[in-house]
Amino acid sequence: MTTTSTKANGSGNSSMPIQERDRVTVRFAGDSGDGMQLAGNRFADATAIFGNDFSTLPDFPAEIRAPAGSLAGVSSFQISFSKHQIFTPGDEPDTLVAMNPAALKSHLSALTKGGLLVINEDAFTSGNLKKANYPSNPLSDGSLEGYRIIKAPITTAAVAAVDDLGLSNQNAERTKNFFALGLVYWLYDRDLQPTLDWIEERFGRLPNIAEANRRALFAGHSYGETTEIADAHVRVPPAVLTPGEYRTITGNQAMVLGLITAAHLTDLELFYGSYPITPASDILVELAALREYGVRTFQAEDEISAVGTAIGASYGGGLGVTGTSGPGIALKSEAINLAVMTELPLIVLDVQRSGPSTGMPTKTEQTDLLQVMYGRNGESPLCVLAAKSPGDCFYMVLEAVRLAFQFVTPVILLSDTYLANTAEPWPVPDITQLEPIDIPYRRLEQVDPEDFEPYKRDPDTLARMFIPPGLPDLQHRIGGLEKSDITGDVAYSPENHQRMTDLRAAKIAGIANFIPELEVDGPESGDLLVLSWGSTYGAVFTAVNDAREAGHEVAHAHLQYLNPFPRNLSDVVSRYEKVLIPEANTGQLRMLVRANFLVDAKGYNEVTGQPLSARLLTEAIRKLADE
Amino acid sequence: MVLQTPHAPEPVESIIPLASEDLKRKDYASDVDTRWCPGCGDYSILAQMQRGLSNLNVAPEKMVFVSGIGCSSRFPYYMNTYGMHSIHGRAPTIASGLKLARPDLMVFVITGDGDALSIGGNHLLHVLRRNMDVKIFLFNNRIYGLTKGQYSPTSELGKVTKSSPIGTTERPLNPLSVALASEATFVARTFDTDPQHLTATIEQAARHHGAAFVEILQNCNIFNDRAFADYTDRDVRNERLLYLEHGQPMLFGENEDKGLAVSATGLRVVDTDGPDAGLILSHDATRPAPDVHQLLARCQYPEMPVPMGVIRRVNAPTYGDYIDSQIEVAKFKNRQDVAQLLRGRSTWQVE
Ligand code: SF4
Numbered sequence: 001m002t003t004t005s006t007k008a009n010g011s012g013n014s015s016m017p018i019q020e021r022d023r024v025t026v027r028f029a030g031d032s033g034d035g036m037q038l039a040g041n042r043f044a045d046a047t048a049i050f051g052n053d054f055s056t057l058p059d060f061p062a063e064i065r066a067p068a069g070s071l072a073g074v075s076s077f078q079i080s081f082s083k084h085q086i087f088t089p090g091d092e093p094d095t096l097v098a099m100n101p102a103a104l105k106s107h108l109s110a111l112t113k114g115g116l117l118v119i120n121e122d123a124f125t126s127g128n129l130k131k132a133n134y135p136s137n138p139l140s141d142g143s144l145e146g147y148r149i150i151k152a153p154i155t156t157a158a159v160a161a162v163d164d165l166g167l168s169n170q171n172a173e174r175t176k177n178f179f180a181l182g183l184v185y186w187l188y189d190r191d192l193q194p195t196l197d198w199i200e201e202r203f204g205r206l207p208n209i210a211e212a213n214r215r216a217l218f219a220g221h222s223y224g225e226t227t228e229i230a231d232a233h234v235r236v237p238p239a240v241l242t243p244g245e246y247r248t249i250t251g252n253q254a255m256v257l258g259l260i261t262a263a264h265l266t267d268l269e270l271f272y273g274s275y276p277i278t279p280a281s282d283i284l285v286e287l288a289a290l291r292e293y294g295v296r297t298f299q300a301e302d303e304i305s306a307v308g309t310a311i312g313a314s315y316g317g318g319l320g321v322t323g324t325s326g327p328g329i330a331l332k333s334e335a336i337n338l339a340v341m342t343e344l345p346l347i348v349l350d351v352q353r354s355g356p357s358t359g360m361p362t363k364t365e366q367t368d369l370l371q372v373m374y375g376r377n378g379e380s381p382l383c384v385l386a387a388k389s390p391g392d393c394f395y396m397v398l399e400a401v402r403l404a405f406q407f408v409t410p411v412i413l414l415s416d417t418y419l420a421n422t423a424e425p426w427p428v429p430d431i432t433q434l435e436p437i438d439i440p441y442r443r444l445e446q447v448d449p450e451d452f453e454p455y456k457r458d459p460d461t462l463a464r465m466f467i468p469p470g471l472p473d474l475q476h477r478i479g480g481l482e483k484s485d486i487t488g489d490v491a492y493s494p495e496n497h498q499r500m501t502d503l504r505a506a507k508i509a510g511i512a513n514f515i516p517e518l519e520v521d522g523p524e525s526g527d528l529l530v531l532s533w534g535s536t537y538g539a540v541f542t543a544v545n546d547a548r549e550a551g552h553e554v555a556h557a558h559l560q561y562l563n564p565f566p567r568n569l570s571d572v573v574s575r576y577e578k579v580l581i582p583e584a585n586t587g588q589l590r591m592l593v594r595a596n597f598l599v600d601a602k603g604y605n606e607v608t609g610q611p612l613s614a615r616l617l618t619e620a621i622r623k624l625a626d627e
Numbered sequence: 628m629v630l631q632t633p634h635a636p637e638p639v640e641s642i643i644p645l646a647s648e649d650l651k652r653k654d655y656a657s658d659v660d661t662r663w664c665p666g667c668g669d670y671s672i673l674a675q676m677q678r679g680l681s682n683l684n685v686a687p688e689k690m691v692f693v694s695g696i697g698c699s700s701r702f703p704y705y706m707n708t709y710g711m712h713s714i715h716g717r718a719p720t721i722a723s724g725l726k727l728a729r730p731d732l733m734v735f736v737i738t739g740d741g742d743a744l745s746i747g748g749n750h751l752l753h754v755l756r757r758n759m760d761v762k763i764f765l766f767n768n769r770i771y772g773l774t775k776g777q778y779s780p781t782s783e784l785g786k787v788t789k790s791s792p793i794g795t796t797e798r799p800l801n802p803l804s805v806a807l808a809s810e811a812t813f814v815a816r817t818f819d820t821d822p823q824h825l826t827a828t829i830e831q832a833a834r835h836h837g838a839a840f841v842e843i844l845q846n847c848n849i850f851n852d853r854a855f856a857d858y859t860d861r862d863v864r865n866e867r868l869l870y871l872e873h874g875q876p877m878l879f880g881e882n883e884d885k886g887l888a889v890s891a892t893g894l895r896v897v898d899t900d901g902p903d904a905g906l907i908l909s910h911d912a913t914r915p916a917p918d919v920h921q922l923l924a925r926c927q928y929p930e931m932p933v934p935m936g937v938i939r940r941v942n943a944p945t946y947g948d949y950i951d952s953q954i955e956v957a958k959f960k961n962r963q964d965v966a967q968l969l970r971g972r973s974t975w976q977v978e
Binding site for chain 2: 045048049051241242243244245246247248249253257260261264269271273290291292293294295296298300301302304305307308309310311312313314315316317318320334335337338342428429430431468469470471472473474475476477478479480481489490
C-alpha cells in the first residue's frame with residue numbers, strides 16, 4: 001500500500017514532471033449533502049475549456065435527503081476525459097474521491113486495480129463507519145491494500161481556510177467540496193479560472209460565501225502542490241476534435257434546444273404539457289424559463305392532462321409536445337391512442353428510467369421500447385425514434401417534429417436517464433444550415449371545400465388531410481371512434497375497419513421511405529454484426545473498437561429509428577452469420593428483430609440501472625466472435 | 628413575483644367570434660343523424676345550443692366542441708362546427724390545450740355526470756381553478772346511459788340500478804358544490820325542459836370570460852326517467868324552483884309569495900307577507916366570497932327550492948391571460964436569439 005503524506009506542510013515537490021495519460025476517469029462520491037454534483041459539473045466545465053473530449057455520469061439517490069452518512073444517501077459524479085474522442089463516461093474510474101465511509105463502501109468496487117483514492121479522513125469517525133456498516137476503519141485495517149491513497153483532512157483544512165470569514169460552522173464545512181475539487185484540479189492540472197468565474201457569477205451576491213468557496217478551492221489546490229503526492233500528478237493533453245465552436249450539453253438540455261429550434265424552424269407555437277417526473281422534469285423546468293420564445297409550458301394536474309393538452313394544442317395547429325418517463329407513458333397510453341385514431345401530429349418525449357412500477361427513478365434503462373411500440377389497446381402503430389447521445393437528442397427532436405407533421409402522426413422519442421443527465425462537448429449547430437421543416441397543413445389552408453375530406457390521404461405519405469379549426473366551410477368532427485375512410489365519419493363496417501387498420505399501419509411503415517438507411521460501420525458482411533439502439537451507442541461503439549483492436553472483425557450498426565425500422569435493416573441483419581444485440585433491458589429490440597426478420601439474434605443484456613459496461617460487452621463480443 | 632393582473636374592462640365579456648352574415652339555428656346543425664333515444668333530454672339541449680349560438684351569431688368555423696365519452700358526448704357530431712369526440716373524462720384537457728394554442732377559437736366542452744365527475748373528476752377541478760377560457764356543459768342525468776343503466780356519481784344514495792340491484796351504498800356529489808369549491812368563476816344550473824331558460828343560460832355562459840360551468844339537468848327517459856320531474860314538471864316548477872336573477876330578491880312560489888333568507892345554519896324559506904320578509908336576500912352572483920353561492924348550491928328538494936340560473940359570475944384573469952402576459956413581458960425584456968440560445972452560457976473554440 002502506498003500512502004502519501006497527509007500533512008499539508010510537507011515540502012512540495014511540484015517540479016517533478018507531470019505524467020501524461022491518454023484518458024482518465026474520475027469519480028466524486030459523497031453524501032447527497034456534500035455537493036458532489038456541483039464539484040463534478042465544475043470539473044466538467046474546466047475540462048471542456050481545457051479542450052479534452054469528455055463524458056459525464058451523474059448518479060444520485062432518488063431520496064431528496066437520505067440520512068446523512070448513510071449508504072442510501074451516497075451521490076456520485078463520474079467524468080471521463082481524454083485526448084481522443086470518447087463515447088462513454090468510462091466503466092471503471094482511475095480515481096475515486098470518497099468524502100465519507102459510505103461513499104467509499106458504495107464505490108470502491110468500481111475503482112480500477114491500483115487506482116487512486118482521495119479520502120476525506122475527517123469523515124471516518126466511528127459514527128460514520130457504523131452508518132456505512134464498516135466493522136473496522138478501512139483506513140487502518142489494511143483493507144485498502146493495492147490502491148494508492150491520498151488521505152487528506154478535507155473538512156478541517158477547508159474550515160481552517162475560511163476560519164476568519166465569520167461563517168457558521170455548517171457553512172464553513174460546506175466548502176469542503178471546493179477543497180476536494182481544488183485538490184483534484186491540481187492532480188489533473190486543470191485551470192482554476194473557469195471555476196473562479198463561476199463562483200463569482202453564482203455567489204457574487206453573497207460575497208462571504210463566494211470568498212469561502214474561493215479560499216477552499218485554492219487551499220485544496222495548494223494542498224496538492226505542497227504535499228508529496230507528485231506521483232499522482234497527471235496531465236491529459238487536449239483532444240483533437242473537429243474544429244468549431246463547442247458547448248457542454250446534456251440530453252435534457254438538447255431536448256429543450258431541439259424543441260425551441262423546431263418551433264423556430266416551423267414558425268409554430270410550442271406547447272409543452274408535462275407533469276413533473278424524474279428524469280424528465282428538467283425539460284419542463286428549462287422550457288418554463290423561455291417565455292420570450294413564445295413557449296407555453298403547462299404543468300398539468302396529471303400525466304393524462306399533460307398529453308391531453310398537448311393533443312389539444314396540436315389539434316389547434318400548434319407544436320404540441322408532452323414529456324415524461326415510463327410510468328407517465330403508461331398513464332398517457334389511452335390519449336396517445338386518441339392521437340393515433342384522430343391522426344394528429346404529437347411529440348411524446350419518453351426519458352426512460354428503471355422500472356417496473358416506480359422502480360429506481362434516478363437510474364437508467366432501455367425498458368420502454370415494447371411499451372411505446374405495443375402498450376396501447378388495439379392495433380396502434382406510431383413512429384418511434386431513439387436518440388443515441390446527449391447532443392443527438394437535439395437532432396432527433398427536429399426529426400420527430402418533421403415526421404409528426406409530414407405524416408400527421410404521434411411520434412415517441414426515446415431518451416433515458418443516462419442521456420438526460422450525462423454531459424458531453426457538443427459542436428454548436430449553425431441554425432442557418434438546419435433543414436427546414438415542412439408543415440403540410442399550411443398548404444391545405446387553400447383547399448377548395450369541395451375537395452376537402454378529413455381522411456383523404458396524400459398518395460405519397462398516406463397522411464390524412466389535417467386542418468386545424470378556424471377555416472370557414474371546412475367544419476368537421478374527429479374523434480376516437482373508428483373513422484370512415486376518406487370522409488372521417490363514424491363507421492362500424494367490417495370492411496372499413498380492416499381498411500383503416502391497414503392504412504394506419506401502411507402510413508407508419510411508409511415512413512421508412514423518408515428516413516435514412518441504416519449505415520454499417522465495419523465489414524459489409526461476414527461473421528458478426530453488433531446491432532444497438534438508443535443510449536448504448538457510446539458503450540457499444542467503444543466495445544466494438546476494443547474487440548477490433550483485439551483482432552476481431554466486427555461490424556456495428558446503430559438504430560435511431562425503431563418504428564419503422566430503416567428499410568434496409570432486413571438486408572443488413574441477413575448479411576452476417578451472427579447478430580448480437582446489446583441492450584439495457586432483457587432483450588426488447590432482439591424480440592422485434594427476431595420476430596420481424598427471423599434472425600437468430602443473440603442478446604447482451606444488463607438491467608442494473610447503470611449504463612452498459614463497455615468492458616463486459618467487449619468480452620461478450622469477443623466470446624461470440626470466437627464461437 | 629406578483630402576477631400582474633391583465634387590464635380588464637368591466638364587465639369582462641368573452642370576445643365572441645362573429646359570423647359575417649346573419650345565421651339561423653339550422654346553420655349550426657350538421658347533417659349527421661342524431662342517435663339519441665327518442666325522448667331523450669339531449670335533443671332539447673342540442674336545439675337550444677343551436678338557438679343560443681345563432682342568437683349570439685357565433686362564426687361556426689371559430690367554434691370547437693370537445694366531448695368525452697357517454698351519451699352526451701356524441702353532441703359535437705351534431706353541430707356544424709369543428710369538434711372532437713375524445714376519450715372518457717379528458718375533454719377538459721384537450722379543450723385547455725386547444726384554447727391556449729388558439730385563443731381565437733371559442734371552445735365548449737360537453738360532458739356528463741360520469742365523464743366529468745367520475746373518470747374525469749381531476750381534470751374538472753383543475754380546468755375550473757385555472758379559469759381556463761372554456762365553457763363546460765355537464766348534462767346531469769344521474770345515471771350511466773351509454774353503458775345501459777349503472778349508477779353514476781350523482782345517483783342518489785340507495786338508488787336501485789343495474790349495478791346496484793339492492794341500492795347504491797355511496798353518497799352522490801353535488802356538481803355545483805364541486806364547481807364552487809374548485810374556484811369556478813361562472814357557475815349555473817338549468818334544465819332540459821325549459822327552453823328559454825336553457826338558451827339564456829347558454830348565452831350567458833358563452834359570454835363569460837373564463838371557465839364557465841353549467842349543470843344541465845337532463846332526463847334519461849330510458850334508464851332514469853323523471854329523475855328531476857318532482858321539481859321540473861311544468862305544474863310544480865314555480866313552487867319548487869328558484870329562478871335566480873342577479874340583483875333581484877330570491878323569490879319563488881306561484882305568486883312569488885316565498886323567498887330565501889339567511890338563517891343561523893344556512894338558508895331558510897320565509898313568507899313574503901310574514902314578519903321576516905325584510906330579511907329576504909337579493910341574489911348577488913358577483914359576490915367574491917362563494918359562501919351564499921355554496922348555500923344555494925346545496926338547496927335540495929323537498930326541503931328547499933332548487934335554484935336555477937347563474938349562481939356565480941365573477942371576473943378573474945384566465946390562465947391564458949396570465950401566460951400571454953408573461954410571454955409579452957418576456958418578449959419585451961429578453962432577447963429572442965435562437966442561435967445565441969444554442970450557445971448556452973459559455974462556449975469554447977476548437978481550432
Ligand atoms: S340512454 Fe338515456 S341519456 Fe342516453 S340517449 Fe338514451 S335517453 Fe338519452
